[in-house]
Amino acid sequence: MIVCKSLKKxxxxxxxxxxxxxxxxxxxxxxxxxxxxxxxxxxxxMMTGLLIPDSGCVEFDGKAMDRNAMEVKRSIGVxxxxxxxxxxxxxxxxxxxxxxxxxxxxxxxxxxxxxLLDFLGLTSVKDRVVQKLSGGMKRKLMIAxxxxxxxxxxxxxxxxxxxxxxxxRDIWEFLQAQHKKGKTILLTTHYIEEAQQLCxxxxxxxxxxxxxxxxxxxxxxxxxxxKVEYYNADRMQTELFGDLASARExxxxxxxxxxxxxxxxxxxxxxxxxxxxxxxx
Amino acid sequence: xxxxxxxxxxxxxxxxxxWRVTFSQMVSPLLYFVTFGMGLGSMVKMEGQSYxxxxxxxxxxxxxxxxxxxxxxxxxxxxxxxxxxxxxxxYSPTRMYLLAIGHILxxxxxxxxxxxxxxxxxxxxxxxLSWSGWLLAAVFLxxxxxxxxxxxxxxxxxxxxxxxxFTNVVITPMSFLCGTFFSLENIxxxxxxxxxxxxxxxxxxxxxxxxxGGPVSWPxxxxxxxxxxxxxxxxxxxxYRE
Numbered sequence: 043m044i045v046c047k048s049l050k051k052x053x054x055x056x057x058x059x060x061x062x063x064x065x066x067x068x069x070x071x072x073x074x075x076x077x078x079x080x081x082x083x084x085x086x087x088m089m090t091g092l093l094i095p096d097s098g099c100v101e102f103d104g105k106a107m108d109r110n111a112m113e114v115k116r117s118i119g120v121x122x123x124x125x126x127x128x129x130x131x132x133x134x135x136x137x138x139x140x141x142x143x144x145x146x147x148x149x150x151x152x153x154x155x156x157x158l159l160d161f162l163g164l165t166s167v168k169d170r171v172v173q174k175l176s177g178g179m180k181r182k183l184m185i186a187x188x189x190x191x192x193x194x195x196x197x198x199x200x201x202x203x204x205x206x207x208x209x210x211r212d213i214w215e216f217l218q219a220q221h222k223k224g225k226t227i228l229l230t231t232h233y234i235e236e237a238q239q240l241c242x243x244x245x246x247x248x249x250x251x252x253x254x255x256x257x258x259x260x261x262x263x264x265x266x267x268x269k270v271e272y273y274n275a276d277r278m279q280t281e282l283f284g285d286l287a288s289a290r291e292x293x294x295x296x297x298x299x300x301x302x303x304x305x306x307x308x309x310x311x312x313x314x315x316x317x318x319x320x321x322x323x
Numbered sequence: 324x325x326x327x328x329x330x331x332x333x334x335x336x337x338x339x340x341x342w343r344v345t346f347s348q349m350v351s352p353l354l355y356f357v358t359f360g361m362g363l364g365s366m367v368k369m370e371g372q373s374y375x376x377x378x379x380x381x382x383x384x385x386x387x388x389x390x391x392x393x394x395x396x397x398x399x400x401x402x403x404x405x406x407x408x409x410x411x412x413x414y415s416p417t418r419m420y421l422l423a424i425g426h427i428l429x430x431x432x433x434x435x436x437x438x439x440x441x442x443x444x445x446x447x448x449x450x451x452l453s454w455s456g457w458l459l460a461a462v463f464l465x466x467x468x469x470x471x472x473x474x475x476x477x478x479x480x481x482x483x484x485x486x487x488x489f490t491n492v493v494i495t496p497m498s499f500l501c502g503t504f505f506s507l508e509n510i511x512x513x514x515x516x517x518x519x520x521x522x523x524x525x526x527x528x529x530x531x532x533x534x535x536g537g538p539v540s541w542p543x544x545x546x547x548x549x550x551x552x553x554x555x556x557x558x559x560x561x562x563y564r565e
Contacts, residue, residue, distance in 0.1 A: 090414045115416040126407040142328040143415040
């Protein structure tokens with residue numbers, strides 16, 4: 043289980059993370075959603091030991107990251123937001139380099155990388171230099187590399203950004219399989235559909251604070267499970283309803299083209315986004 | 324384990340660019356050798372010897388210094404600022420002191436490799452130098468010091484421009500002022516104090532004395548060891564701070 047206690051981090055006068063406490067039970071697939079600059083990446087960087095919090099601490103199975111860094115780091119895998127592969131090395135060499143950093147034996151590295159590269163469809167390019175890979179392949183390699191040492195906790199910071207839908211689906215399938223194996227996965231993403239597909243728990247973060255946490259279904263139920271959309275004076279209007287009957291009743295009252303559909307996590311995202319451009323309610 | 328991993332990765336990097344790495348490190352010393360050594364060398368005597376003979380140890384010090392510095396500073400700044408691949412060390416269980424030592428050693432070995440070309444130049448020019456284990460140790464200390472400076476600089480800079488400025492303002496003047504091309508007896512008094520603070524002055528003197536078959540200067544050796552130890556400690560400190 044991951045426990046964060048009163049995490050705070052500032053950069054100069056900007057408070058990026060303000061007193062965040064959270065618990066992530068083992069086996070959770072947690073989505074961390076929020077607008078740009080909400081503090082998601084800073085929070086993940088503190089949890090993975092890349093940033094030292096100004097105050098507070100992070101514990102993995104009761105072991106504090108700051109006092110047991112070596113031990114804790116062996117149990118986590120990280121795929122960063124930016125592609126931070128060694129571009130001069132081949133796919134296989136990148137895997138081997140990471141395996142060596144985790145002090146794995148050569149045979150372990152070979153077996154683990156063969157399995158992961160095969161699963162992600164990278165076996166045919168394993169001898170190719172990373173700078174000659176497509177964006178989707180690089181993203182897949184980032185995930186494969188994060189898993190080479192078979193960590194219990196996997197941190198993915200926008201793992202599918204900038205890749206085509208096919209590659210994204212492949213990655214989703216792979217992550218679902220990893221989750222089924224019992225791994226705890228923490229994902230930040232701007233693709234809300236991704237969070238809805240993959241996560242069994244979602245945290246909404248803005249302005250350095252987590253302000254909502256629930257399952258995707260719970261969050262949707264909170265705002266209203268059905269959405270009525272209609273045009274009024276050439277502008278799209280929306281209304282949310284708790285049940286289908288109420289939503290249908292509303293459409294019957296409207297004398298303009300309208301539709302009813304189930305709400306999505308994206309609607310939750312926009313619901314909490316303020317009408318003004320930028321922040322959240 | 325970390326040191327071996329870092330050396331392995333740097334070896335892959337060099338292997339893949341072997342000819343580019345080799346030729347690029349030959350250009351500057353070859354130019355200095357031809358223009359100063361062969362061109363001016365026949366007309367000038369320095370500290371009682373032919374200038375070509377005098378120049379070779381200075382070239383050895385300067386070439387190994389520049390290559391160890393450049394190889395580390397370029398790799399680390401690219402990994403840190405451009406590729407961001409340097410952060411892999413921070414989320415893996417890598418011990419920070421071994422991270423610094425590994426990269427400094429890799430840079431030192433690159434510097435030693437560049438020294439082979441100067442040895443070749445010395446052989447073909449007939450500049451009979453006195454090769455010994457102590458000379459190798461002095462050259463290795465030189466490469467360690469400048470690999471550490473390269474590592475530290477790359478860890479402290481916030482952009483490639485800063486890195487370039489540091490090289491232009493600190494490393495390039497040092498490579499010319501520290502007795503690599505001329506005797507320090509003739510430099511102006513106001514520069515002498517500054518020059519004596521620079522590590523290349525001590526390593527060049529040590530390398531030159533040993534190249535000419537002179538005795539080991541223990542104070543100079545001590546200063547070089549001190550420089551490399553302090554700079555390595557600074558690199559380790561910076562890794563922990565990062």
